Amino acid sequence: MSLIALGINHRTAPVDIRERVAFPPERMPEALRELTALPMVQEGAILSTCNRTEIYCHLDQTGHQQLLDWLSAYHRLGRDQLQPYVYVHPDLEAVKHLLRVSSGLDSMVLGEPQILGQLKDAFQAASEAGTVSHLLNRLFQHTFSVAKQIRTDTAIGASPVSVAFAAVRLARQIYGDLGETTALLIGAGETIELAARHLHEQQLGRMIIANRTVERAHALASQFNGYAIALDEIPAHLAEADIIIASTASQTPVLRRDTIKTALKARKHKPVFMVDIAVPRDIEPEVGKLEDVYLYTIDDLQQVIQEGLKSRREAAHQAEEIIEVQASHFYGWLRSLDAVQTIRACRDRADASRREVLDKALAQLRQGREPEAVLEFLAHTLTNKLLHAPSANLRQAGYDGRAELIEAARELFGLDESGK
Structure with missing residues (x-):
């Protein structure tokens, strides 16, 4: 097996x-x-x-x-x-x-x-x-x-090790509970999909996904109860967004300083957390100079990711120690299954001997023999039957010089060096 x-x-x-x-x-x-x-x-x-x-x-x-x-x-x-x-x-x-x-x-x-x-x-x-x-x-x-x-x-899953995870972790540090916040995700690629998944898991209040192809935005938004818009509709929704994560393949910025400034005014300068994951950038660098804007680029997130990887590697060492112990426990149980058939055979043989000797003892009682004598017969005969094969095999082991079998018998029967 x-x-x-x-x-x-x-x-x-x-x-x-x-x-x-x-x-x-x-x-x-x-x-x-x-x-x-x-x-x-x-x-x-x-x-x-x-x-x-x-x-x-x-x-x-x-x-x-x-x-x-x-x-x-x-x-x-x-x-x-x-x-x-x-x-x-x-x-x-x-x-x-x-x-x-x-x-x-x-x-x-x-x-x-x-x-x-x-x-x-x-x-x-x-x-x-x-x-x-x-x-x-x-x-x-x-x-x-x-x-x-x-x-x-362990902290194996506690620290961010992906750009999307790091972005959402930073958003939580800024807002705490995300249940009352709205996120605008710009793009519909893998990173945006991961960010959407992480935000959804954090019970985000509302999600808007903007993409050049609205059908793709809608397909992604429908997975997370979100709302899909085209890129040219972004200015109309910017003021709603507390969190903005952008990752498109555009060669020019999708969000410019003046557009963000207008949205901040409409928000009455309520802070906005922005993450620009794209290369080239989707958000003009000047946006980061505006008050009430927390703008992070992919380079800013790399430090968070490296710290997260270090934390997870340390946790992985702890996890490996747990695995060593638990694998040994399971494999010990698995090895014990190899003895089950032998144990069952021993019990079946012992039970057959018990029934045979008990039938003879009951017959003697029915014939009127004294109970004490019958009990002596039962105990003596059963002991001999149970120990006959082990005793014969141990004598043969001694004759053959098989000291390892004799030592195994001592361990099996729990005998010390004196034989007790």
């Missing part, structure tokens, strides 16, 4: 390979059933994101080569096309790897929390497909518990 984690990620494989090895959600049930139909696979789960595809399996024998063959064939790739990018973690290392993945320690952005939700989705898909049972169920539940412990006991 063994555990295997096999896969590729952003560190080992280029994006074109990751794209070809991804599992679309609609095909996941079929893929899971195919995976667990392999002769050596007892249980299986698949994690598939934009940055990684990983297979977690409980095998009844070592078989990662067969898993690689299946993964290659499923995605119609030659084995030699995929093998250079694949990593394999067996047994204890598989447990540690899953714990590191769930905690964001193996992510492109250290400590990012989205991967835990993706792992929970992967586990749910495998549960619904009926491809996880006792062992993987216990592993994933343990993983979720450890990930929660790491989030609680």
